[in-house]
Amino acid sequence: MSYTIALNFEDGVTRFISCKEGETVLDAAYRHKVNLPMDCSDGVCGTCKGTCEQGAFDLGDEYIDEALSDEEAAEGKVLTCQMVPSSDCVVQVPVASTLCKTGVGEFPGRVAEVERLSEDSFELVVDLDEGEGLTFLPGQYVNIQVPGSDETRSYSFSSLPGERRASFLIRNVPNGLMSGYLTGAAKPEDDLTLTGPMGSFYLREVERPVLMLAGGTGLAPFLSMLRQLQARGCDQPVRLLYGVNVDDHLVKLDELDAFVEALPDFAYTTVVADAASEHPRKGYVTHHMAPELLHDGEVDVYLCGPPPMVDAVLAHFREQGISPASFHYEKFAPSLAPEEAKKEAVA
Missing domain, CATH: 3.40.50.80 (Nucleotide-binding domain of ferredoxin-NADP reductase (FNR) module)
Structure with missing residues (x-):
């Protein structure tokens, strides 16, 4: 059994890793070539401290209070070198992704459909390449490169995470670069590049209305x-x-x-x-x-x-x-x- 861990970095980048049963988040991240902050890996220094926003886990009792106090643990703070998930989790990492030798993911895709929903909006549907179902937290966004240019625009997903067909609602901006493409040039099978996912706006665990x-x-x-x-x-x-x-x-x-x-x-x-x-x-x-x-x-x-x-x-x-x-x-x-x-x- 494995669990999906979303690592949210302070620069807005999210990386998803799989964590094996009994494996610490720190070890799982290193296995995915994501170098989370650490010095000791023994629960002594506190360098790997982050915050678990949702999910179940065990921290054990091997770390010392100077690395993680009871008050911090009660607030959801974790040591990734000691954190062993027992469910999917979302972990806030208080450094930029670039400092962890990782960065935003890049996903190739193709235009599947463009629909004019109203005078004000389009729906863009993108087929991701085989095996490239894009994982994200519901509410997050990606940057989409506008075909024929080096520019990108940011759009939130309207589709379900993990599907190979992604959809976006896009405002029709007068003289906008993406709007101009969707209005006059877009055709099925056009190549697109998506980078992400990104953003701190996403659905948390629903525990109240x-x-x-x-x-x-x-x-x-x-x-x-x-x-x-x-x-x-x-x-x-x-x-x-x-x-x-x-x-x-x-x-x-x-x-x-x-x-x-x-x-x-x-x-x-x-x-x-x-x-x-x-x-x-x-x-x-x-x-x-x-x-x-x-x-x-x-x-x-x-x-x-x-x-x-x-x-x-x-x-x-x-x-x-x-x-x-x-x-x-x-x-x-x-x-x-x-x-x-x-x-x-x-x-």
Whole structure:
């Protein structure tokens, strides 16, 4: 038996390794040629300290308190030289991936389909090469090289991790490099290169109610998360508020309806900002955030959308004194350069 360990580095890069039963994370990483920080490998120095965000493991009792205190262990801190997983795990590594002699993965693929979903958005479907099913955490993104250029753009997966066919919702940006390619030049079998996965915005272990707040094509990571919840099962209530500017920008409602049927306690609400719309709920998602969605703070909130929406929700939470049990957000600005196009934060 083996377990999948996601190593999340502080520069946003995620590497996935397999860890054999009874093997430490440090040894498994070295076996995959990922040189995690270490000095002693005996639980004495604390150099290999990280944080396990989810998953089950055993640390044994061979390490000393100076390397890892009881208080740190209670907060989820681990020594990778002592950590023996008993399930899949996500481990935060507090150094850049380059310092561990690893880096972002590169995955070749081909255009399978481009669909114009609305005036505002496309869906890009990519077939990954044989044997290259891409593992990622639901909510993460990759950089996709725009064919015919050396430029890349960052897009969140809307598909399920590990599948050989990956999908993305892409905003139609006027005069945008990727938008121009998808509008006029894209054809099936075009070669693409994906680099990743990356990002600290991803679905954590669901232990309490979940509130998802999506703006425009910020719906993409939530489709991936919902697919994961459907595949693994979920007994907690999950609610999605999905806001767009005009009626035509509402997409993938058939898929959301399917999740309503497939998940035991999922519901979604759509909101349109356009005052001229005949949609029953107008305004912004903050106008429709009913108190029951927040469960008196016992809720995990995930937020993904353009910067103005993210900033408005953050301001609303501050003004209302809302403090969720956990709050994870990502803002995207698709017209920016690739290195600035995505900014992740966890609060």
